[in-house]
Structure formats: structure tokens, C-alpha cells
């Protein structure tokens with residue numbers, strides 16, 4: 001009789017720990033392995049696919065999008081855009097509060113929280129201009 005049974009991923013043949021509670025939901029795989037096996041489809045592994053929560057988003061387009069948003073916000077700020085949080089300290093406080101609540105933000109919109117931290121930061125940079 002087994003006293004300790006380690007869950008093994010069918011795809012990578014490595015132990016499943018973090019997503020062990022969803023082991024059967026993910027067809028006895030890691031979440032990431034499930035994603036690449038069934039959801040990532042015709043996309044290159046290093047390319048972001050169209051499924052919510054794609055792990056490749058973090059190495060694909062995220063950085064460039066954040067750079068673009070930061071530059072656009074700098075221009076808006078320099079031209080006195082009517083932000084609810086116009087000073088640096090108000091803006092950064094709102095940014096921190098928004099990040100704390102970001103899971104709720106996506107759930108309220110019926111969206112899966114993004115697989116890429118870049119995407120969360122990008123949404124937060126924009127939201128912090130007006131977040132109460």
C-alpha cells in the first residue's frame with residue numbers, strides 16, 4: 001500500500017505540486033503542460049497564443065507593450081492630462097492599490113487573469129491614472 005503518492009505529469013514526467021488540486025482537471029498534467037498540449041494549438045511555443053493565461057505572453061510581446069504605455073503616459077502627464085492621480089506619489093499609490101486588487105478587476109470583467117505579469121503591469125499603469 002502506498003503511503004505517499006506523488007502526482008506525475010503525463011507530459012513532462014515531472015512531479016505536479018503547485019496545481020496538484022486541479023490534477024484531473026488538467027488531464028493529469030501541470031497547468032502549463034496542459035496549455036501547450038491542448039490550448040496553444042498552431043502557435044509557436046515562444047509566441048503568445050489567443051487563449052487566456054498563455055504562459056508565453058511573458059516572453060513574447062509584454063515588454064514592448066509596457067514600454068509603449070509608459071512613454072504614452074509620460075507624454076500625457078507632461079501635457080497636464082486631467083488624471084485623478086496627477087502627482088507622482090498619488091499615481092504610485094494608486095498603482096500599488098490597483099495591483100493588489102487586480103485579480104478582482106479581471107474577474108469582474110469575466111476575464112481570466114493574464115498569464116503574463118507584463119500584461120497586468122501594463123493594465124495597471126493605465127488604470128493608476130484614474131484609480132480611486
Ligand SMILES: [Zn+2]
Nearest residue numbers: 009012030033
Ligand atoms: Zn508537466
Ligand SMILES: [Zn+2]
Nearest residue numbers: 040049054055
Ligand atoms: Zn499559449
